[in-house]
Amino acid sequence: MDTIASLFSFITTPVSWVIVQFHSLYGAIFGPDTGWAWGLSIVSLVILIRICLIPLFVKQIKATRAMQTLQPEMKKIQERYKNDKQRQSEEMMKLYKDTGTNPLSSCLPILAQSPFFFALYHVLNSIANNDTIGVINESLLQSAQKAHIFGAPLAATFTDSAADVAKLDASITTVRIVTAIMIVLMSLSQFYTQRQLMMKNVDTTVKTPYMQQQKMLMYIFPVMFAVFGINFPVGVLVYWLTTNVWTMGQQMYVIHNNPTPGSKAQASYLERLSKHVTHHGKTRNRRERAIVKAIVVKGRDRNEFERKFINGLSKAGLAAQADGTVVQSDASTVAIAEDGTPTTGTPKRQQPKRQSKAQRQSGGSKPAGGTEPGASSPSLSKSDESHESSEEPEDAMPAGSAGTKKAPAKSGSGTRSKAQSGQRKGQQRSKSPSKK
Numbered sequence: 368m369d370t371i372a373s374l375f376s377f378i379t380t381p382v383s384w385v386i387v388q389f390h391s392l393y394g395a396i397f398g399p400d401t402g403w404a405w406g407l408s409i410v411s412l413v414i415l416i417r418i419c420l421i422p423l424f425v426k427q428i429k430a431t432r433a434m435q436t437l438q439p440e441m442k443k444i445q446e447r448y449k450n451d452k453q454r455q456s457e458e459m460m461k462l463y464k465d466t467g468t469n470p471l472s473s474c475l476p477i478l479a480q481s482p483f484f485f486a487l488y489h490v491l492n493s494i495a496n497n498d499t500i501g502v503i504n505e506s507l508l509q510s511a512q513k514a515h516i517f518g519a520p521l522a523a524t525f526t527d528s529a530a531d532v533a534k535l536d537a538s539i540t541t542v543r544i545v546t547a548i549m550i551v552l553m554s555l556s557q558f559y560t561q562r563q564l565m566m567k568n569v570d571t572t573v574k575t576p577y578m579q580q581q582k583m584l585m586y587i588f589p590v591m592f593a594v595f596g597i598n599f600p601v602g603v604l605v606y607w608l609t610t611n612v613w614t615m616g617q618q619m620y621v622i623h624n625n626p627t628p629g630s631k632a633q634a635s636y637l638e639r640l641s642k643h644v645t646h647h648g649k650t651r652n653r654r655e656r657a658i659v660k661a662i663v664v665k666g667r668d669r670n671e672f673e674r675k676f677i678n679g680l681s682k683a684g685l686a687a688q689a690d691g692t693v694v695q696s697d698a699s700t701v702a703i704a705e706d707g708t709p710t711t712g713t714p715k716r717q718q719p720k721r722q723s724k725a726q727r728q729s730g731g732s733k734p735a736g737g738t739e740p741g742a743s744s745p746s747l748s749k750s751d752e753s754h755e756s757s758e759e760p761e762d763a764m765p766a767g768s769a770g771t772k773k774a775p776a777k778s779g780s781g782t783r784s785k786a787q788s789g790q791r792k793g794q795q796r797s798k799s800p801s802k803k
Contacts, residue, residue: 383501405514495522519545525597550596554589556611561585656691
């Protein structure tokens, strides 16, 4: 560790200068030789570094989102080369290169703050060895050696001997208890940060090497911190524990307000957004409008959570616009397609319900033509008129004609009954009586 830390000795002076400036501030409040003054100086150093790394963190989020947009292409490659793992990996690397994405982008904040971490380790190790470094002179060195955090010296480690700890005016038991607790907290915070990223903010519909990498980091990083933590001075443990807590809070904020598409966090976010928009009838800020706009632009490529969100707005009489705003819409003119996309236009004309054969043949039911029960259908009425007109010439024939015709068969009443008039449409007319 000392060899690695010496590689970053070129920034030990800036790091020591920042710590001394914060120490002068907190020393005036808590006393220059207290653990609070030096401990808060290290915490403030972490906060300052992480604020400076916010642009890098934003870049990391954008790179992660770019990885998410490649999920469909990754899925196609997996299905196409599912029996050839080597070719699948080659195609994945080619896709990363063509799109300019990097699957290791999630490690950028850790890599960026590594020089500061090793520089702080080098400063604290020099304090333990009673060596001045950077802007820390003899008086500041003596003050730092007297500082204790929960009874453990700032420069003590878990592996120090009792004699070394005694030189720093402390007990070996206290040092090991404090360092062990801080190592456990540091490992657990790292594990929880990676776990909430994997469980809530990852699209689990597609299995990609990116997901496998994150899953591997979730278990490897806590183990690495636990193994190397026994060699870290108490001040470095304070630094790294503060860093993990900051990262955990930062990650929780991103998951809650800007989740990954297709993740469980997005489902929860869109559910909250849907309740707010349907209650107030509008989006409340630029971030919400940007999210609604992104969902509208996707069209048929929306995931199930986004389709559910659009459908929920439509049921509430609202419509999402291309600019991210939400407006009132006429429910009768908004139709939701099968893929969840809203389509406007006149609703389709409904066809009349088709009657069954029994209903058509039944005299008591309403015919398909829309006439009332018991009334004769138009086709049968025309048939009766045609039949009567065909009978008139027969009645008007002269008595002395060469041939006479038989009288047509009639019912007892001589007219069609209402039951007969309810027969199915298209029934054949009765043939006119033939001539003898």
